[in-house]
Amino acid sequence: MSQAHAAAPAIEPVSFNQFSRDFDGFAQRLGGSFARYGFAVISDHGIPQDRIDAAVAAGKAFFALPEDEKRKYKLPVGGQRGYTPFGIETAKGAEHYDLKEFWHVGRDLPPGHRFRSHMPDNVWPDADVPGFHETVGWLYDALDQMGLKVLEAIAAYLGLEPRFFESTVDFGNSILRLLHYPPVPKDGPHIRAGAHEDINVITLLLGAEEAGLEVLDRDGRWLAINPPPGALVCNIGDMLQRLTNHRLPSTTHRVVNPAPERRGFPRYSTPFFLHFNSDYEIRTLPNCVDAEHPDRYPQPITADEYLQERLREIKLA
Structure with missing residues (x-):
C-alpha cells in the first residue's frame, strides 16, 4: 500500500499556454518546479x-x-525495441522484478547514419494490430516535439541559449514506452514499478487512467502525482542531473499497487524517455559549478556509455 501522506503538497501545474505568451515566465515556473521536486506538471499541453x-x-x-x-516481437537488442515480457525489468538494486510488460518504439534513422550500429530499426506488430505503426509512431513524434519545447524552457532557466539542447538530442536514442501493468490479485513483495530514477535527459508522461505514481520528496514523504486531464508529467533524468551538477535533481519515484477495490483494473501509461545523441559528451555545465557547488563529475562520459552501464543495472542489457 502507498505511504503517501494525505496532506503532502501538490505539484502546481504550469500551463503550456504560457510558453508562447510569456516564455520567460514559463521557463522560470517550470524550472523552479524541476529544481524543487525534479518533477513538473504541464497543463494544456495541446x-x-x-x-x-x-x-x-x-x-x-x-x-x-x-x-x-506477443513474444514474436521480443528482440535481442537490450529491450530497446519491440516487446519486453512481464517479469524482466527490475529497479536498480531491487530484489523483486516490476509487475509490468511493455513495448518500445525508438527513433527512425536515415540509411547510413552513424548510430545505426547500436540503434536498430523499429519492429511493428501491424499484422496482429492493424494501424499500430501509424498511431503509435505519431505519438512518438508528438512527444519528441514537446520534449524540445520543454528543453527550450530548461535551457532558458539555466541561463543558456534557448536552443542549446536542440543539437544534443536531434538523433538521440529516445524511447516511447507503452506500459501495461496487469491487475494485482493479492499482496506480495512485487509492486508495479519499484523506486527508481530515470536514466535519460527528461521523461514526458501523459496521464494514466489509474493512479499509482508517487515521487519521493526531500522530507522522505511520498507525493502522489495525479495530473489533471489534458496535462502531462515531466521529470528530470540522471543524464540532465549529471550535466547540471544536481542543480536539477533526478528524483526517486515509483508506481505503487492499487487499493484493494482497484486491484482488478489494469494500468496503462506512455512515458517518453528523451535521450541525448549517443556520442554527446555529458560534461558538467560550467555555469552549474562554483565554490559552493564543486563539480561532482570531473570525468565526462558519452551518453551511450552511460546508457549501457545503466541498462545492465536494471537487467535490460
Missing part, C-alpha cells in the same frame, strides 16, 4: 486527446494478444 487515445488503444490491443503472439 496534444490532441483523440490521437493519444488511438495510440493507447493500439497498445491495449497488443497487450491483449496471446503470450506466444
Whole structure:
C-alpha cells in the first residue's frame, strides 16, 4: 500500500499556454518546479486527446494478444525495441522484478547514419494490430516535439541559449514506452514499478487512467502525482542531473499497487524517455559549478556509455 501522506503538497501545474505568451515566465515556473521536486506538471499541453487515445488503444490491443503472439516481437537488442515480457525489468538494486510488460518504439534513422550500429530499426506488430505503426509512431513524434519545447524552457532557466539542447538530442536514442501493468490479485513483495530514477535527459508522461505514481520528496514523504486531464508529467533524468551538477535533481519515484477495490483494473501509461545523441559528451555545465557547488563529475562520459552501464543495472542489457 502507498505511504503517501494525505496532506503532502501538490505539484502546481504550469500551463503550456504560457510558453508562447510569456516564455520567460514559463521557463522560470517550470524550472523552479524541476529544481524543487525534479518533477513538473504541464497543463494544456495541446496534444490532441483523440490521437493519444488511438495510440493507447493500439497498445491495449497488443497487450491483449496471446503470450506466444506477443513474444514474436521480443528482440535481442537490450529491450530497446519491440516487446519486453512481464517479469524482466527490475529497479536498480531491487530484489523483486516490476509487475509490468511493455513495448518500445525508438527513433527512425536515415540509411547510413552513424548510430545505426547500436540503434536498430523499429519492429511493428501491424499484422496482429492493424494501424499500430501509424498511431503509435505519431505519438512518438508528438512527444519528441514537446520534449524540445520543454528543453527550450530548461535551457532558458539555466541561463543558456534557448536552443542549446536542440543539437544534443536531434538523433538521440529516445524511447516511447507503452506500459501495461496487469491487475494485482493479492499482496506480495512485487509492486508495479519499484523506486527508481530515470536514466535519460527528461521523461514526458501523459496521464494514466489509474493512479499509482508517487515521487519521493526531500522530507522522505511520498507525493502522489495525479495530473489533471489534458496535462502531462515531466521529470528530470540522471543524464540532465549529471550535466547540471544536481542543480536539477533526478528524483526517486515509483508506481505503487492499487487499493484493494482497484486491484482488478489494469494500468496503462506512455512515458517518453528523451535521450541525448549517443556520442554527446555529458560534461558538467560550467555555469552549474562554483565554490559552493564543486563539480561532482570531473570525468565526462558519452551518453551511450552511460546508457549501457545503466541498462545492465536494471537487467535490460
